[in-house]
Amino acid sequence: MPVTPRRATLATVAASAGVSVATVSKVLNGRSDVAPTTRSLVQSLLLQHDYVAPSPRRGDAAAAGTIEVEFDTDINAYSTEIIQGAVDAGAEVGVGVVVSIRRGAERTTGWARDLVSAGRRAVIAVTAEMTARQLAALSRANLPLVVIDPLNLPRTDVTSVGSTNFAGGLAATQHLLSFGHRRIAYLGGPATAACNQARMHGYRAAMEGAGAPVAPGYVREGHFLYNDGVELGAELLDLPEAPTAIFAGSDETALGIIEAARARGLRIPEDLSIVGFDDTQVARMGSPPLTTVRQPLREMGRVALRTALRLAAGEKIDSHHVELATELVVRGSTAPASSVGVPG
Numbered sequence: 001m002p003v004t005p006r007r008a009t010l011a012t013v014a015a016s017a018g019v020s021v022a023t024v025s026k027v028l029n030g031r032s033d034v035a036p037t038t039r040s041l042v043q044s045l046l047l048q049h050d051y052v053a054p055s056p057r058r059g060d061a062a063a064a065g066t067i068e069v070e071f072d073t074d075i076n077a078y079s080t081e082i083i084q085g086a087v088d089a090g091a092e093v094g095v096g097v098v099v100s101i102r103r104g105a106e107r108t109t110g111w112a113r114d115l116v117s118a119g120r121r122a123v124i125a126v127t128a129e130m131t132a133r134q135l136a137a138l139s140r141a142n143l144p145l146v147v148i149d150p151l152n153l154p155r156t157d158v159t160s161v162g163s164t165n166f167a168g169g170l171a172a173t174q175h176l177l178s179f180g181h182r183r184i185a186y187l188g189g190p191a192t193a194a195c196n197q198a199r200m201h202g203y204r205a206a207m208e209g210a211g212a213p214v215a216p217g218y219v220r221e222g223h224f225l226y227n228d229g230v231e232l233g234a235e236l237l238d239l240p241e242a243p244t245a246i247f248a249g250s251d252e253t254a255l256g257i258i259e260a261a262r263a264r265g266l267r268i269p270e271d272l273s274i275v276g277f278d279d280t281q282v283a284r285m286g287s288p289p290l291t292t293v294r295q296p297l298r299e300m301g302r303v304a305l306r307t308a309l310r311l312a313a314g315e316k317i318d319s320h321h322v323e324l325a326t327e328l329v330v331r332g333s334t335a336p337a338s339s340v341g342v343p344g
Contacts, residue, residue: 008049008140016045047110050140065121066096067308069301072103072128072151076252077280078224078297082126082148085301095309107134112141122308124301127151127193130158144311146304149195159311161304161322163295165195168326169202172247172275172293175328177210180337181245181273185218185236187229187257188249196221199249199277215241224249229256237264237272244272244337251276251283254290258333269335279329288332295326 014021019038026034027042034042069086071079083099090097098120102111111134115123122144129151135158138145147160169186176184186203189196200219207214217239222228229248233256236243248254254276261272268274268288276283279294303322310317 013042013045013049016049017042050110050113050137065119065312066098067122067124067305068115068118068120069097069099069124069126070102070128071100071126073223074101075099076225077282078250078252078278079126081278081280081297082301082304085298086124086305087301088298089302089305093309095305097305107131107137112137112143115143116141121312122146124148124304124308125150127195129192144308146308146311148300148304149193151190151193157320159307159317159320161300161307161324162195163300163324164326165198165295166202166205168277168293168295168328169199169247170206171202171326171328172199172277173203173206174210175291175330175334176245176247176273176275177206177212179245179273179334182210182212182337183215183218183241183243184212184245184247185215185220185243186247186249187220187222187232187236187253189222189224191221196224196249203247215239215243218243222249222253224253226252226256229253229258230260231256233257233260234263237261237266245274245334246272247275247277249277251278251280251286251290251292254292254333255282255286258286269333270338273334273337275334283329283331286333291331291334292329293326294329296324299324 010021010024014024017024019042023034023038024042027039067090069083087097120143123138124146126148128147130147135145145158147158149162150160173184184207186200188200204214220232220236222232229252233246236246237260246257248257254274257274258268261268266272274290276290276292278297279292283290283292303324307317
């Protein structure tokens with residue numbers, strides 16, 4: 001069981017500075033009746049000890065202050081769905097939601113302390129790569145963490161919310177197989193992302209179950225972005241034996257593949273079938289509308305916020321990991337394999 005780092009106290013800092021606890025408290029509260037040299041020394045030691053003011057205990061979720069929802073990448077269609085769910089859940093209980101973009105390197109030693117100072121009571125990190133040091137900083141600050149679609153989890157007891165990614169990958173690929181496709185590629189996200197691994201394993205399980213071998217070069221890794229679809233999709237379509245169908249790990253990636261296909265004179269779905277993942281607004285706005293695996297992103301945001309509030313209130317939760325069901329949504333980007341170039 002991991003050892004929780006001991007939180008530095010005012011007494012700890014005061015002893016190091018050779019001053020009274022009252023003096024340290026004055027520095028923290030911005031009082032002017034402290035000598036500049038003493039103030040500078042105390043501030044330096046506060047940073048050195050990674051001091052975080054204790055979070056007040058809250059008796060109910062509605063009193064839990066604001067919740068920070070952090071993203072590692074720029075806001076996109078996927079992000080807005082999660083934000084909407086979290087904001088809706090917060091509004092139901094009178095809790096504010098603050099959205100920020102914070103790259104992994106920006107989660108420095110002072111990050112958790114700044115969150116507490118700003119009145120945050122919990123953090124929801126979306127598709128974030130969390131380090132053991134960052135988790136320790138949150139623990140010292142008594143800030144609960146909930147991760148949505150984590151890229152990695154250095155500790156198994158970190159609370160996370162996701163969807164049935166394996167089942168979604170399986171359903172997407174089986175749909176393409178049912179249309180007679182056998183040359184099916186997968187263009188996903190980072191290799192280390194748990195959600196990507198699950199979707200890819202679902203894809204491979206479906207291919208293996210159908211006796212359809214995965215050709216060399218048919219599995220590619222990106223970042224779930226539109227440009228991945230354009231660039232890596234082009235690489236797939238330029239293979240000597242190009243796929244007749246592609247399962248994309250996100251809707252944005254799928255739309256990028258559609259653009260790469262059009263640049264090569266290929267028609268969707270007559271010449272190439274494409275399935276996405278997420279079912280964001282862009283899937284419904286695509287031309288043609290995108291067949292995709294719907295993961296309940298808004299509900300994931302709602303569940304994450306409610307869980308964060310429960311943790312902030314000191315409640316115990318039933319499970320450290322919640323998976324919500326996915327569903328295949330068939331639209332216009334998939335069709336039966338044509339007889340051209342498809343093995344019989």
